[in-house]
Amino acid sequence: MTKLTKNNLFKVSDAKPETPIDKTTRVVRQMVDEETEKRDAKNSRLRDARLERDANTPPVPKDSAASKLHRTKAASTQ
Numbered sequence: 001m002t003k004l005t006k007n008n009l010f011k012v013s014d015a016k017p018e019t020p021i022d023k024t025t026r027v028v029r030q031m032v033d034e035e036t037e038k039r040d041a042k043n044s045r046l047r048d049a050r051l052e053r054d055a056n057t058p059p060v061p062k063d064s065a066a067s068k069l070h071r072t073k074a075a076s077t078q
Helices: 018-054 062-077
Strands: none
Touching: none
């Protein structure tokens, strides 16, 4: 009788070959992941550019906009 070891006691199943559906799924997931990475990188780049632009832009005086709004409301109530 042969000596039982973990190598011959349990049958090792070979990995089944990849089916066409599995291959398609793998390729599509890879494509989606790549597109997600590109989109995230683009969004990050655009966000940084917007924040930098906002930081370098002087603030707009709000009193002129408020007085203009006040004038239009006053004119419409009369």
